[in-house]
Amino acid sequence: MCPQDGCFPGLYCFGLLRDPWLSDGRTMILSSVWGSKEVVLSVNVASCKVSRVSPQDSDYSWNVLALDKNNVLAVSSSLITLPQIYYGFEVSQAESQWEWQEVSTPFPKPSDKISSIVAEHEFSILKIPISNPSDKLANGAKLPFEAIFVSHKDSAICPTIVVLHGGPHSVYPSSYSKSLAFLFSQGYNLLVVNYRGSLGFGEEALQSLPGNIGSQDVNDVLTALDLVIKRGLIDPSKVAVVGGSHGGFLTTHLIGQAPDTFVAAAARNPVCNLSLMVGTTDIPDWCFVEIYGKEGKNYFSESPSVDDLRQFYQKSPIAHISKVKTPTLFLLGAQDLRVPVSNGLQYARALKERGVESKTIVFPEDIHGIDKPQSDFESFLNIGVWFKKHLSK
Secondary structure: OOOOOOOOOOOOOOOOOOOOEOOOOOEEEEEEEEOOEEEEEEEEOOOOEEEEOOOOOOOOEEEEEEEEOOEEEEEEEEOOEEEEEEEEEEEEOOOOEEEEEEOOOOOOOOOHHHHHHHHOEEEEEEEEOOOOOOOOOOHHHHOOEEEEEEEEOOHHHOOEEEEEOOOOOOOOOOOOOHHHHHHHHOOOEEEEEEOOOOOOOOHHHHHOOOOOOOOHHHHHHHHHHHHHHHOOOOOOOOEEEEEEOHHHHHHHHHHHHOOOOOOEEEEEOOOOOHHHHOOOOOOHHHHHHHHHHHHHHHHOOOOOOHHHHHHHHHOOHHHHHHHOOOOEEEEEEOOOOOOOHHHHHHHHHHHHHOOOOEEEEEEOOOOOOOOOHHHHHHHHHHHHHHHHHHHOO
16 A cells, blocks of 8 residues: 555554444444554444544544544543543534544643643654655655654754664554653653654555665664754754664664764664574564565575575674674663564673673563563663763763
8 A cells, every 4th residue: 555645554553442333333433553643543344434533633643542422532642742531522424523622630730840841842743755765666665754853942952862663563653652751851852763664654665674674774764863953953963862672673773884873872672683583583484574575484494594694694783783883771671582682682792892882781570572660660761871971971
């Protein structure tokens, strides 16, 4: 599917309500990713008509919580706005127009301190044009991708953190994130890049990444960063990068392929060496597909050939480690089966061997997400301390 700019990109739905149907028995209400936003959609399974229920002109993310007959209870938020519940009802069925009313909440309002921090920031969704697209790319992969820019009121002189999602076929939506809120509360700008291959931009854009990891996605991140630099929105001498899983793959690729760009880096359970990962991960077939593209499933073997291993190594961040000079923090889950801890440990040891400053924190009981509450808190607290140390110089 190749959506024209702003048109329906396809369904990217993470779950459904237990009973998602309106009273007509043909229309279901669900949440789906649309570009860098989450939206509420109505889908008529008889007519195949898809309509947007949440506000058309909003860059906030919306998620359906429950249905009340033909009315919708939903939550809306942004990266700089705490979640707020709304009650929606259709005012024009012919034009699929919905009206939303804010629902009072029993939760206390943010303190004056938090409100003042949020007031110092704005956010916008930037369209990033593809530079010199290859003729081999499908039309959908030539369309702009997006980045969410959370800007401090003094953005041009404040440090900036580039934030990268994992997957790689995932997305960082514009909805509220406590982890990212912690980072921008420290006085940083955030550049959250949804590179090609992310959900919500159509199937052709998504399928353009397998076979091109370590190059297309890296170039997308650098293109997004170059755009905000050329617009004078940030200070190019104060840029850090953070990502987990494939975002960690990109983080460690970027500090190798663009060694003079980043002042500091942090990687959570990063993919650093695919030739090591393929023999230890619980998804070895993923390694083949991401390296070779859709043909990778035909090459898959539990005993990769020497040529396979060479390909895996050449597309891995470790192939560029001799150029790295960026101080890097590693946060690793010891029980991770997806990207075993050996990947991050090998890369971190190789940095130390070359005299590059690094620090490794291992969470003994955590798996891939490092999402136990205490571990998640300690992880981002240490990321904040690491960036403060190196971005304050």
